[in-house]
Amino acid sequence: MTTLADLTTLRVGGPVAEYVEATTEAEILDVVRRADAEGRQLLVLGGGSNLLASDEPFDGVVVRDLRRGLALRESSACGGADVVIPAGHGWDDVVVEAIENDWSGIEALSGIPGSVGATPVQNVGAYGQEVGDVLAFVRTWDRGTGRIRTLARSELGLGYRTSILKRSMRDGDPVGDDGEPARRWAPTPRYVVLEVGLQLPLASRSAPVRYAELARTLGVEVGARVPSRDVRAAVLGLRRGKGMVLDAADHDTWSAGSFFTNPIVSDAVAAGLPEGAPRFPLGDGRVKTSAAWLISTAGFERGFGLPGPASLSTKHSLALTNRGTATAADLLALARTVRDGVAAAFGIVLEPEPVLLGVEL
Known part of the structure; x- marks a missing residue:
């Protein structure tokens, strides 16, 4: 039987009543709709790197998004690289591809575990960059209305480690006559991330280095721009020194x-x-x-x-x-x-x- 300990980087958590691995958007939506219709708890999971689960059995449905692939929709000097990525794609793989293609703006987010779908929920950030800096839109399934909803960056309410996506995990529908919310969405937000759109400047050099520790490691002043590959190497070194790069032996x-x-x-x-x-x-x-x-x-x-x-x-x-x-x-x-x-x-x-x-x- 699959356990949440098998699926998370903390390696704790009890057995799962139903576990589904989805490789298409249609499979994900089928599982989400079925779980909601049956009133069962739902956990949509990517890399499992931001979850502390109970030791008790999870009497719900866990669906793991295994979709991969990055689509470049447009590339121009003015607009940059317009890329769309399924939620299940590994985040660090996106960073690697961006650097290889001279797309700038996420090099300081190297080494962060987990999937693309989690990044706008938390507005993931490190070493002076946040995903919100380059986020264009998030395409979601709105469990409240039962339809696809695309949210532009300006609609996401991004802040330090937060967004309306994250807040919708705890916020219920308007209260009913009994004074209680009609629905609670946790542990998965009301808005299930399906795809993420990024707008990345075309450049082999990094965005201005904002973080003092990173600047010192690179031997430059805060605000300098250096080759993106150098930023990635420096960030991975810093993260490894703090135990923040996954290693099964450590x-x-x-x-x-x-x-x-x-x-x-x-x-x-x-x-x-x-x-x-x-x-x-x-x-x-x-x-x-x-x-x-x-x-x-x-x-x-x-x-x-x-x-x-x-x-x-x-x-x-x-x-x-x-x-x-x-x-x-x-x-x-x-x-x-x-x-x-x-x-x-x-x-x-x-x-x-x-x-x-x-x-x-």
């Missing part, structure tokens, strides 16, 4: 990447943080700070939890890792310890980045 990569998002707090809260705390003003009365800094400064260093079955990565304090025998319960206990310790030290409650399936933090 338990530091048995994770969901960064487990907590960087908190966005008010100016007043940011001003009360200790000297040396990272502060990134957003210009709207709010400041983003570093979850990794808060975790480390609260006393949770890399490797915290060892020699137990779950620990913080020995390479990066922001990743919770499975040391080989961890259960979801082990990882949740660790996450709660870290979250509560940071809250006690700084009054800031960290929010998890992965989707939590059948569990609560």
Whole structure:
């Protein structure tokens, strides 16, 4: 029997009642419509790199999108490369193809695991780039209306690690007479991503390097443009040093990447943080700070939890890792310890980045 441990990078999760591997859009839509008609829980899965699932059985339908292929619709000096990619295509494969074809703008997103369909949901970002920088549209199946809906970038409500796609996972339909939402869509959003359209500038050089750590690694000033291949090599080196490139032999990569998002707090809260705390003003009365800094400064260093079955990565304090025998319960206990310790030290409650399936933090 297939388990969610078999399908996720954290390698935890119970058995699945029904598992379907889909290779066409029609197969995906058939499964989604059937599950919704039967009132069953639905999980549309790509790479499984952003999910912490319960150890208990999942009494629903899991459909894994195995579609591959990248279509170049148009290429011009003015418009750049107009590419359309099915949701199941591996994200890092897109980055590789972009660099090989001199399409710029996603080179700093190298090495990120998972599929293309997840990138607009989270507005995936790293090292100064976000997928929203080059996103043109997302073609979706709207489970609420039972039809295809294409959302332009301007309609997606993109923000730091969020979008209306992600928010639709938790938002129900308008409340009924009983005061309860008529429908909850989690663990899959109301809008199931089918295809993603990107608009990538034609250039062999990168977009301006925005991230100080990456600029230092490349030996350039922030704002410089360098060959995209150099950016990819540098980013992969940085990610490997933090255990953020998947490697079955390295338990530091048995994770969901960064487990907590960087908190966005008010100016007043940011001003009360200790000297040396990272502060990134957003210009709207709010400041983003570093979850990794808060975790480390609260006393949770890399490797915290060892020699137990779950620990913080020995390479990066922001990743919770499975040391080989961890259960979801082990990882949740660790996450709660870290979250509560940071809250006690700084009054800031960290929010998890992965989707939590059948569990609560």
